[in-house]
Structures are given as C-alpha cells and as structure tokens.
Amino acid sequence: MNAERKSGLHVTTLAHAGRIWEAYLEFADDPHRPDSYRARLRFEAADGEGEEPARTGVIIIEPSYEEAVQKARMFDDRQLEGFLRSALPEE
Numbered sequence: 001m002n003a004e005r006k007s008g009l010h011v012t013t014l015a016h017a018g019r020i021w022e023a024y025l026e027f028a029d030d031p032h033r034p035d036s037y038r039a040r041l042r043f044e045a046a047d048g049e050g051e052e053p054a055r056t057g058v059i060i061i062e063p064s065y066e067e068a069v070q071k072a073r074m075f076d077d078r079q080l081e082g083f084l085r086s087a088l089p090e091e
Contacts (some may be wrong), residue, residue: 022044
C-alpha cells in the first residue's frame with residue numbers, strides 16, 4: 001500500500017463553525033473485497049493541535065483508486081460541511 005493510501009489524500013479546505021478544517025480521503029482496506037477501493041473522509045481542524053480528527057464511515061466504494069478520488073473531489077463545500085457536521089461529536 002502506498003503512503004498516500006495510508007495517510008490520506010488532501011481533498012479540500014473548508015470553514016465550519018468559525019474554524020478551518022482540512023478534509024482528507026482516507027482509504028480503508030477490506031479483506032473481503034480486495035478488488036474495491038473503500039474510503040471515508042477525515043477532517044482535521046487546522047487549529048486542533050492534539051485533537052482527534054473527525055471521520056465519516058466508509059462512504060465511497062469504487063472499483064479503482066482514480067474513481068474513488070474523482071468521487072471525493074466531486075463533493076461540493078455544502079456536502080462536505082454536512083459530512084463534517086455528521087462526524088463531529090454532539091455538544
């Protein structure tokens with residue numbers, strides 16, 4: 001597995017609730033489906049030193065790495081903000 005698949009591919013930067021967030025595509029291996037590329041979104045607050053990132057569940061399942069990346073890059077800011085809100089803990 002290449003380093004990009006392990007650490008995540010930067011998708012975008014967005015603002016939410018007065019904070020700046022970096023969104024990454026994070027791949028998840030599935031030994032039962034090794035022929036598919038399954039990924040979730042990981043959100044890291046730019047000012048969140050030591051803070052755990054927020055993650056969605058696996059929301060992208062594609063037959064190739066390129067198609068998974070393309071799918072993630074098709075989300076607009078409104079959709080990404082919705083994913084972020086759903087991944088953040090309740091206050």
